[in-house]
Amino acid sequence: MKYTPTIGIECHVQLCTKTKLFSEVDNDARRKEPNSCVSPVDYALPGMLPRLNGEAVRFAIRAGRAMNCEINAYSRFDRKHYFYPDSPKGYQITQFYHPIIGAGYVELPSGTKIRIEHAHLEGDAGKLTHFSDYSLVDLNRVDTPLIEIVSMPDIHSAKDAHDYCKELWRLMCFAEVTYGDLYNGNMRFDVNVSLAPEGSDKLGTRAEVKNLNSFKSVERAVEYEISRQKKILEAGEKVIQETRGWNDATGKTTGQRSKEEAKDYRYMPEPDLPPINLSEEFIETESKKLPLMPKDYREKFAGIIPNDILEILLDYHELMKKLNEIDNKYVKIISNLFASVLLAEEKSAEYLNDLPSAKDLIELAEMNEKKELSSTATKEVFLRLFDPQMKGRGAKTIAKELGLIQENDLGALEAIVDAVLAKPETKKAQEDFKAGQEKVIGFLVGQVMKESRGKANPSAVQEILRKKLA
Amino acid sequence: MKTANKKVTAERLVRDALEKAKHFSDYNIFTFINEEGAILRAREIDAKIANGEKVGRLAGVPYALKDNFLSPDGETTASAHILGGFTSPVTATAVEKLEAEGAIMIGRTNLDAFAHGSSTENSYYGPTLNAFDRKRVAGGSSGGSAVAVALDIVEFTTGTDTGGSIRQPASFNGIYGFKPTYGTISRYGVVAMASSLDCIGFFTKTPEDMDLLMEITAGRDPKDLTTLPDYYNSIDRDSLGAACPSDTLRAALAKSSCSAEHIAPSESHRIGIIKDFDNESVDKEIRDALLKKCEMLKEKGCEIVELEMLSLKYALPAYYIIQPAEVASNLSRYDGVRYGFRSEKSADLDSLYNNTRNEGFMPENKRRIMIGNFVLSSGFYDAYFLKAAKARTLIIREYEKAFSKCDFILTPVSPSPAFRLGEKVNDPVAMYLEDVMSVSLNLAGIPGLTIPAGKTTEGLPIGLQLVGPRRSDKNLIKFSKELI
Numbered sequence: 036m037k038y039t040p041t042i043g044i045e046c047h048v049q050l051c052t053k054t055k056l057f058s059e060v061d062n063d064a065r066r067k068e069p070n071s072c073v074s075p076v077d078y079a080l081p082g083m084l085p086r087l088n089g090e091a092v093r094f095a096i097r098a099g100r101a102m103n104c105e106i107n108a109y110s111r112f113d114r115k116h117y118f119y120p121d122s123p124k125g126y127q128i129t130q131f132y133h134p135i136i137g138a139g140y141v142e143l144p145s146g147t148k149i150r151i152e153h154a155h156l157e158g159d160a161g162k163l164t165h166f167s168d169y170s171l172v173d174l175n176r177v178d179t180p181l182i183e184i185v186s187m188p189d190i191h192s193a194k195d196a197h198d199y200c201k202e203l204w205r206l207m208c209f210a211e212v213t214y215g216d217l218y219n220g221n222m223r224f225d226v227n228v229s230l231a232p233e234g235s236d237k238l239g240t241r242a243e244v245k246n247l248n249s250f251k252s253v254e255r256a257v258e259y260e261i262s263r264q265k266k267i268l269e270a271g272e273k274v275i276q277e278t279r280g281w282n283d284a285t286g287k288t289t290g291q292r293s294k295e296e297a298k299d300y301r302y303m304p305e306p307d308l309p310p311i312n313l314s315e316e317f318i319e320t321e322s323k324k325l326p327l328m329p330k331d332y333r334e335k336f337a338g339i340i341p342n343d344i345l346e347i348l349l350d351y352h353e354l355m356k357k358l359n360e361i362d363n364k365y366v367k368i369i370s371n372l373f374a375s376v377l378l379a380e381e382k383s384a385e386y387l388n389d390l391p392s393a394k395d396l397i398e399l400a401e402m403n404e405k406k407e408l409s410s411t412a413t414k415e416v417f418l419r420l421f422d423p424q425m426k427g428r429g430a431k432t433i434a435k436e437l438g439l440i441q442e443n444d445l446g447a448l449e450a451i452v453d454a455v456l457a458k459p460e461t462k463k464a465q466e467d468f469k470a471g472q473e474k475v476i477g478f479l480v481g482q483v484m485k486e487s488r489g490k491a492n493p494s495a496v497q498e499i500l501r502k503k504l505a
Numbered sequence: 506m507k508t509a510n511k512k513v514t515a516e517r518l519v520r521d522a523l524e525k526a527k528h529f530s531d532y533n534i535f536t537f538i539n540e541e542g543a544i545l546r547a548r549e550i551d552a553k554i555a556n557g558e559k560v561g562r563l564a565g566v567p568y569a570l571k572d573n574f575l576s577p578d579g580e581t582t583a584s585a586h587i588l589g590g591f592t593s594p595v596t597a598t599a600v601e602k603l604e605a606e607g608a609i610m611i612g613r614t615n616l617d618a619f620a621h622g623s624s625t626e627n628s629y630y631g632p633t634l635n636a637f638d639r640k641r642v643a644g645g646s647s648g649g650s651a652v653a654v655a656l657d658i659v660e661f662t663t664g665t666d667t668g669g670s671i672r673q674p675a676s677f678n679g680i681y682g683f684k685p686t687y688g689t690i691s692r693y694g695v696v697a698m699a700s701s702l703d704c705i706g707f708f709t710k711t712p713e714d715m716d717l718l719m720e721i722t723a724g725r726d727p728k729d730l731t732t733l734p735d736y737y738n739s740i741d742r743d744s745l746g747a748a749c750p751s752d753t754l755r756a757a758l759a760k761s762s763c764s765a766e767h768i769a770p771s772e773s774h775r776i777g778i779i780k781d782f783d784n785e786s787v788d789k790e791i792r793d794a795l796l797k798k799c800e801m802l803k804e805k806g807c808e809i810v811e812l813e814m815l816s817l818k819y820a821l822p823a824y825y826i827i828q829p830a831e832v833a834s835n836l837s838r839y840d841g842v843r844y845g846f847r848s849e850k851s852a853d854l855d856s857l858y859n860n861t862r863n864e865g866f867m868p869e870n871k872r873r874i875m876i877g878n879f880v881l882s883s884g885f886y887d888a889y890f891l892k893a894a895k896a897r898t899l900i901i902r903e904y905e906k907a908f909s910k911c912d913f914i915l916t917p918v919s920p921s922p923a924f925r926l927g928e929k930v931n932d933p934v935a936m937y938l939e940d941v942m943s944v945s946l947n948l949a950g951i952p953g954l955t956i957p958a959g960k961t962t963e964g965l966p967i968g969l970q971l972v973g974p975r976r977s978d979k980n981l982i983k984f985s986k987e988l989i
Contacts, residue, residue: 075594075595078843079838079843080575080593080594080595080844081573081575081581081583081588081591081593081696081697081838082573082574082575082597082692082693082694082695082696082697083595083693083694084692084693084728084729084730084731085730086727086728086730087730114834116834116837116881118837118840118858120840120842120854123838123842123843124837124838125834125836125837125838125840126834126837172842299882299883300883301833301834301878301881301882301883302881302886303830303831303834303881303890306699306700306701306731306831307697307700307729307730307731308730309730309731309755310752310755
């Protein structure tokens with residue numbers, strides 16, 4: 036029998052607000068001591084009350100609009116209870132009944148649309164590190180604002196699951212609501228996978244793989260689950276509804292807890308926080324602050340940057356913003372330069388931490404267009420633009436310092452050609468060429484290039500040589 | 506309020522209060538005496554007075570804090586073992602405001618652990634005794650605070666009222682006790698019991714003192730998003746209501762206007778009495794006291810209006826669903842991981858939680874945690890919590906209707922005067938019935954003031970409860986003078 040996989044994905048996005056969701060301490064705990072970004076509210080001292088961070092609400096509106104979602108004028112917080120040392124209050128403040136972000140969709144580069152069920156604001160949990168006979172608790176991450184994005188079960192392949200997660204990541208980065216650092220858990224994915232006989236309108240029993248933090252692991256976990264569940268079904272057995280963990284090293288998922296032990300979170304309206312009431316104007320104003328999205332760039336650069344290159348560049352928001360500052364006629368050459376660097380260099384992304392100025396890039400593109408730089412020279416100057424030693428000197432100065440500017444002045448070129456032709460060692464080649472040996476022209480051009488110390492424009496040189504030797 | 510001056514120093518006032526506190530130590534009023542700290546603070550204020558510097562409206566006035574207010578002076582225990590050893594690094598907003606006016610905390614007062622109870626018998630530190638009869642309960646949960654004022658140790662104390670915890674002990678000890686409109690005084694830094702019901706208030710001997718304390722502590726606090734704008738000291742009709750947990754309550758708070766400016770002369774006041782409360786379940790001497798006060802008001806020209814408020818019968822059941830639910834949630838943070846008591850017996854995480862909470866909580870705390878978790882559990886939420894929330898809405902509406910017919914309502918505070926120690930301790934339902942007349946105010950978010958109304962033949966104080974619409978707090982306190 037053939038089976039259709041159905042996949043729904045929940046994604047947690049850490050928002051890069053200045054302060055935490057419910058207190059005024061620093062939300063950026065990168066490179067900070069454990070438990071150094073914790074307020075009495077986060078620490079859950081008695082009598083402490085949450086204060087809602089308005090910036091997180093504005094970020095949520097932007098994130099929602101990036102996914103073409105409705106923004107709910109009324110939303111509210113609830114308490115989700117569980118005991119674990121990563122949760123100082125004994126509950127997580129989340130939006131169970133009335134989320135801030137309503138229905139929408141994410142369009143994949145392939146054109147497939149994945150519907151969003153809703154997305155809500157909530158506080159993150161702390162981090163536990165386990166040792167043989169003790170565990171350490173770090174509360175720096177407690178109540179970092181998160182939005183949890185819940186997709187509809189619209190995904191039917193491991194590749195689409197991968198593409199959906201990646202597109203979601205781009206949308207959140209382009210909306211500038213997260214640092215988007217997957218390695219450090221800024222976005223985490225929970226994948227629900229089920230299999231149903233092809234053509235069936237009922238969904239099969241699902242298993243949930245939690246806490247995936249890369250697109251590749253999403254793809255591999257889905258692939259693994261599809262084949263695991265297929266084997267179970269083909270053997271006539273039943274898939275157990277459960278949470279499974281992913282092991283990246285073995286490439287396998289393993290059962291963690293089954294539904295029998297499913298937790299009862301005892302949801303309750305959060306009495307310490309007012310509901311969020313958003314006016315239409317406020318939503319409108321915030322929505323307008325949404326920067327250009329991947330689809331805007333796809334439209335803008337259609338026919339200018341080849342699709343496959345654009346899809347590579349779209350992983351880099353800062354780069355896209357830079358290209359947006361540059362006149363379309365230079366975009367093609369500049370985007371090609373970036374693509375070649377990103378494809379060839381081992382640590383390509385590092386190149387994008389600190390981009391050259393648009394002015395430098397345009398100057399470089401202009402020199403290339405005017406044939407002042409050969410394509411090899413252009414790339415060389417381009418790489419130097421990232422060099423901290425060279426930076427700020429300008430593309431032209433760098434090209435000059437490196438002696439890479441091509442000689443295009445016909446008068447000057449003619450003088451060099453004449454000088455070369457006057458040399459006794461070129462006499463034989465001149466005669467051979469006149470006798471019809473076409474390929475010796477290469478030798479002559481080479482001599483001229485040598486004489487010009489590489490600066491001559493080789494095609495112009497050839498043209499002059501042909502004229503003179505005709 | 507007797508403030509310090511050049512002749513009667515703050516140190517004198519504080520030493521007198523400390524002396525009295527020691528004298529009445531058998532009453533088990535205090536969980537902590539702030540002797541050293543209070544005297545140091547008094548000297549600071551005396552130095553200011555001597556230098557002719559400006560001092561606050563409570564300069565040198567000794568007071569006591571119910572032991573569920575956070576401040577770095579002494580441990581904040583909420584009379585619960587599980588908070589043993591906890592000294593707060595932060596100070597409650599209400600405490601900050603009182604101390605900014607020069608008030609001096611001389612001690613922390615006993616309460617039912619986490620304010621769960623109506624007799625102060627649920628304290629880890631044992632019961633507080635009634636000021637008028639040492640064989641009887643102080644009432645609760647703010648029993649220590651009520652007795653401290655009743656015995657003249659201090660002129661005022663703080664309290665918290667979730668279902669009657671200020672009004673009932675005030676009544677049992679013959680003093681004034683006020684539960685303001687929900688959101689009037691910041692809850693920041695006060696150990697939470699049930700967040701949508703908790704109110705901060707005071708015990709005093711006079712309405713004037715109560716008014717002063719309200720003026721000082723009322724107002725919006727950015728640290729408590731459920732606080733109202735300061736309607737008590739200024740009239741701001743346009744400002745939006747506080748962010749209340751119950752949407753109905755919130756909407757009601759938003760639209761209720763402050764009536765401070767249109768207080769009418771007393772003769773035109775209409776006073777409501779609730780028919781159902783004037784019945785057999787209420788002690789006859791309390792009913793008589795209520796009728797006597799009604800006669801007195803009639804003589805002063807007030808009109809007495811009989812009210813039928815049928816939905817009030819849902820108040821106690823609704824309260825004993827919403828309150829335990831919020832209690833169970835608010836007590837989740839006491840897990841022995843970060844502060845307070847931790848059981849040493851534990852071998853792993855589960856036993857750490859189980860032993861710490863089992864040893865650290867009082868039986869009544871555990872009872873409410875279990876009820877609360879039951880009513881919130883999946884499959885029961887709609888049947889219990891949601892239904893109780895709907896009953897709450899009915900009660901809010903019922904009071905709105907009542908206040909269209911009258912200005913204030915006068916009711917008993919509790920069905921009987923102070924009962925004997927141990928009398929109800931093994932009968933939780935009888936204990937819960939103590940709250941039958943007080944909890945509806947917390948559900949509706951409206952203010953209630955306990956006023957002394959004589960004594961029973963046995964010599965026990967009787968208290969009556971003056972109830973007003975939302976934000977009528979200032980008028981309510983002012984009108985209570987008519988009942989003296």
